[in-house]
Amino acid sequence: MTNKTAFFSRVVGLVQKIEDYILICLLLTMITLAVLQIFLRNFFDSGIIWGDSLVRVLVLWIGLVGAMVASRTDNHISIDILSRYLPARIKRYSSLATHVFTVVVTALMAWFSLNFVRMEMGENLIAFANVPAWVCESIIPIAFAVISLRYALFSIRLFVQLMTKKQATKKP
Amino acid sequence: MIYLFISLLILIALLGAPLFTVIIAAAMAGFYMAQIDLSVMAIELYRIADTPILLALPLFTFAGYILGESNTSQRLVRLTQAFLGWMPGGLAIVAFVVCALFTAFTGASGVTIVAMGALLYPALKQAGYQDDFSLGLVTTSGSLGLLLPPSLPLILYGIIAQQMGGGVAISIEDLFIAGIFPAILMIFMLSLWSIWVNKKNPIPLIKFSWKNAFTAIREAAWEIPLPVFVFVGIYSGYFAVSEAAAVTAMYVLVVEVFIYREIKLSQLATIIRESMVMVGGILLILGVSLALTNFLIDAEIPMKLFALCQKFVSSRLVFLILLNIFLLILGAMLDIFSAIIIMVPLMLPVALEYGVHPVHLGIIFLANMQIGYFTPPVGMNLFIASYRFNKPIVDIYRATIPFMLVLLLSVLIITYWPSLSLFLIL
Numbered sequence: 001m002t003n004k005t006a007f008f009s010r011v012v013g014l015v016q017k018i019e020d021y022i023l024i025c026l027l028l029t030m031i032t033l034a035v036l037q038i039f040l041r042n043f044f045d046s047g048i049i050w051g052d053s054l055v056r057v058l059v060l061w062i063g064l065v066g067a068m069v070a071s072r073t074d075n076h077i078s079i080d081i082l083s084r085y086l087p088a089r090i091k092r093y094s095s096l097a098t099h100v101f102t103v104v105v106t107a108l109m110a111w112f113s114l115n116f117v118r119m120e121m122g123e124n125l126i127a128f129a130n131v132p133a134w135v136c137e138s139i140i141p142i143a144f145a146v147i148s149l150r151y152a153l154f155s156i157r158l159f160v161q162l163m164t165k166k167q168a169t170k171k172p
Numbered sequence: 173m174i175y176l177f178i179s180l181l182i183l184i185a186l187l188g189a190p191l192f193t194v195i196i197a198a199a200m201a202g203f204y205m206a207q208i209d210l211s212v213m214a215i216e217l218y219r220i221a222d223t224p225i226l227l228a229l230p231l232f233t234f235a236g237y238i239l240g241e242s243n244t245s246q247r248l249v250r251l252t253q254a255f256l257g258w259m260p261g262g263l264a265i266v267a268f269v270v271c272a273l274f275t276a277f278t279g280a281s282g283v284t285i286v287a288m289g290a291l292l293y294p295a296l297k298q299a300g301y302q303d304d305f306s307l308g309l310v311t312t313s314g315s316l317g318l319l320l321p322p323s324l325p326l327i328l329y330g331i332i333a334q335q336m337g338g339g340v341a342i343s344i345e346d347l348f349i350a351g352i353f354p355a356i357l358m359i360f361m362l363s364l365w366s367i368w369v370n371k372k373n374p375i376p377l378i379k380f381s382w383k384n385a386f387t388a389i390r391e392a393a394w395e396i397p398l399p400v401f402v403f404v405g406i407y408s409g410y411f412a413v414s415e416a417a418a419v420t421a422m423y424v425l426v427v428e429v430f431i432y433r434e435i436k437l438s439q440l441a442t443i444i445r446e447s448m449v450m451v452g453g454i455l456l457i458l459g460v461s462l463a464l465t466n467f468l469i470d471a472e473i474p475m476k477l478f479a480l481c482q483k484f485v486s487s488r489l490v491f492l493i494l495l496n497i498f499l500l501i502l503g504a505m506l507d508i509f510s511a512i513i514i515m516v517p518l519m520l521p522v523a524l525e526y527g528v529h530p531v532h533l534g535i536i537f538l539a540n541m542q543i544g545y546f547t548p549p550v551g552m553n554l555f556i557a558s559y560r561f562n563k564p565i566v567d568i569y570r571a572t573i574p575f576m577l578v579l580l581l582s583v584l585i586i587t588y589w590p591s592l593s594l595f596l597i598l
Contacts, residue, residue: 024444027234031425034227034418038411052224060221062230063459066452067192069445076190077453077510081550083188098189105193108200113214136221140214 016072023065030058050128057127057136064143071147074099074154092162099155103148110144117141177201191510192456199464202471216463220455224414225334225344228327230451231417235424236278236324237447242434245287247392248274249295254388257378263299264366267292267309268316268359273399275317279324282556285314289560300375308571309366311557312579315545316358318508318538319351322402322420325508325541326351327413328454329534332516335462336469342530344413345406350531350593354539354586358579365578394427454509465517474521481522491526492587495519496540503544504551511541528590535593539583546572 033048034055040047070076086094120134127133178198185194200210220226252266259265270292275284289310296306318325330344389396402420405411411419429435435443468474485491502511516537523533545553548569557572558565586592 020441020445023448024441027230027444027448030227031231031234031418031421034231034415035422038415038418055227056221056224059226059230059455060218060459062448063220063452063455066448066450067456068452070449070452071190074190075449075453076192077457077507078188078190079185079506080188081505082186084550094187098184098187101184101189101197102193105197105200108210109196109213112210113217116211116214119211137214137218140217 016069019065019069023062023069026058026062026065030055030062033058050131053128060136061139064139068143068146068150071150074151092158096155096158096162099151099158102151103155106144106148106151110141110148113137113144114141191514192453192460195457195460195464195514199460199467202464202467206467206470213460213463216466217459219462220459223331223335225327225331226455226458227414228322228417229324229454230448231414231421232277232322232324232327233279233451234444234447235417235421236283237443238424238428238435239274240278240283240287241439241443242428242432244395244428245270245274245291247388247395249288249291251388251392251396253378254380254385258380260377261363261367261370262375262377263292263296264301264309264370265359265363267296268313268362268366271310271313272317272320272355272359275313275315276320276323277317277399282314282553284317285310285553285556286560289314289557293561300373301370302373304567304571305366305369307557307561307563307568308573308575310561311546311553311568311572312362312575314553314556315542316362317355318542319355319358319535321348321351321406322413322416323351323538325512325538326534328458328509328512329516329537331458332512333520333530333534335465336517336520342534345409346531346597347534348406348413349596350535351538353592353596354535354582357585357592358539358582361578361582362575365574369574394431398423454513457510457513461513461517468517474518477518478522478525482525485526488526488528489588491523492528492536495523495536496583496587499537499540500544500547503541504547505544507552508538508541508545511544512537529594529598531597532590532593536583536587539586543576543579543583546576548573 033051037047037051037055067076083091083094117134117137117140120137121132123133125133127136181194181198185191196213199216200213203210203212248270249266252270253263256266256269257263267288271284271288274288278284278287292313293306293310296309297303301309317323320326326347327344330342330347333342398420401423402416405416405419406413429437429440481491485494502515506514519537520530520533524530528536545551546557548554554565554568554572557563558568
């Protein structure tokens with residue numbers, strides 16, 4: 001049991017590291033490329049033809065990977081006026097509800113964007129240089145699947161907590 | 173049935189579900205009822221990659237986070253104090269100017285209170301200002317620079333307004349120009365108020381000395397060019413906004429990491445992650461809202477909203493008054509980015525029908541949101557200040573309210589005097 005949990009948290013740690021590095025690479029590439037384009041345009045009157053397209057796709061990727069990372073700690077923008085004043089006991093149930101809601105919505109989103117990417121694969125469109133459009137779009141289903149998975153884990157953990165609490169109170 | 177669904181969504185949003193999921197659910201339901209394939213959601217989301225100006229968002233955010241983590245705040249305070257410290261109202265005015273500039277670059281995400289407040293609050297008290305006054309001042313100043321370029325909310329408003337299409341011609345450069353005088357008005361009124369409040373409490377002024385000024389300039393030598401080339405670059409048309417953002421990000425990165433060496437490479441990873449988490453949150457809401465907005469426009473919701481408004485509100489003046497009240501409440505409840513993304517698409521068409529200029533609406537919107545940051549009981553900056561300065565939240569309420577009233581007055585002036593914002597661009 002402890003072996004399994006240790007293995008599990010190692011995997012989680014590794015995934016988080018990979019995400020971090022992807023984020024760092026994306027941002028640094030974006031900054032460098034954007035500045036390089038300005039430099040080339042102003043001093044050499046030229047530029048990388050696909051540079052601007054790549055930078056724009058990078059914005060999407062950074063946004064979605066950033067959102068994946070945000071869901072690690074349930075750190076998404078939300079309205080917390082009501083939940084701030086809820087008593088702790090009710091709050092546990094309400095956050096279980098919102099977590100499950102998030103799992104369902106993001107799973108649906110992952111499914112339908114996967115459909116979209118599959119359609120695009122069939123059409124063989126090129127986004128820029130030799131990169132097909134579906135590769136650029138593939139981050140959408142991936143990101144939503146990851147977010148969904150993370151919230152599913154939150155929900156399970158919360159559910160288990162609630163259940164064990166209940167049993168503990170019943171036992172006297 | 174529809175109303176039940178909508179109220180359920182609102183409930184789940186109020187219970188704290190991530191806002192983007194609520195928006196997705198609403199948009200999906202709408203498309204489903206219109207019998208449109210739901211893959212359209214991904215197509216709408218992909219529009220993020222077709223909007224060149226969005227590049228400015230991650231780049232300015234990153235630059236702001238770096239500036240927030242380095243000692244820029246100290247150098248900026250010293251510099252401003254050296255040049256403005258001799259004026260009546262001295263340090264208070266310094267604080268307003270410094271916070272406004274800092275917020276313009278870092279966005280009003282609470283960084284200003286955390287970084288600037290830590291410097292200014294003790295300095296103000298030491299200079300002889302009362303505790304309540306100092307506390308109110310730093311709390312209020314946490315969102316003061318929202319109207320100054322290159323503030324992110326200003327850029328975001330421009331992006332949304334541009335996405336709306338439908339005869340709205342609006343450029344981000346225009347917004348940048350329009351925000352300047354309203355921002356100066358706010359700083360001016362706050363400064364007058366500070367001088368008036370402290371007239372029986374003489375504060376010793378700092379004499380201007382060339383030596384001080386020179387040291388301060390030399391210390392901040394690498395950072396002084398930053399606002400200059402952002403402002404001059406954009407206003408002269410030499411840089412597009414997103415290009416200015418790229419240059420700023422690169423410049424700040426090099427200066428703070430390699431020249432001042434105040435940010436270690438290991439820290440840089442954390443800064444990148446935290447800043448991009450914020451960008452991710454904003455972009456995700458923006459992307460899914462594009463879908464919802466499209467649905468709303470197809471369903472002619474803004475027009476219906478206008479028809480409804482017209483039943484009760486006949487004049488522009490009344491509309492503006494109601495707008496102010498609504499935005500103040502909204503600003504206290506919703507964070508500024510989601511408020512812009514969700515409300516502007518609904519509000520802009522209605523405001524246009526009442527003859528409000530889209531640029532002016534942007535300035536009104538943000539000026540109200542700025543006050544919403546410290547409107548009791550739930551304004552975000554109140555909590556940050558309470559946490560940062562270790563004071564009960566009620567003390568913060570009491571200290572902030574006078575400043576809030578001054579700013580309310582300035583917002584009224586900004587709202588009912590459109591030329592103040594528009595005279596340079598029309």
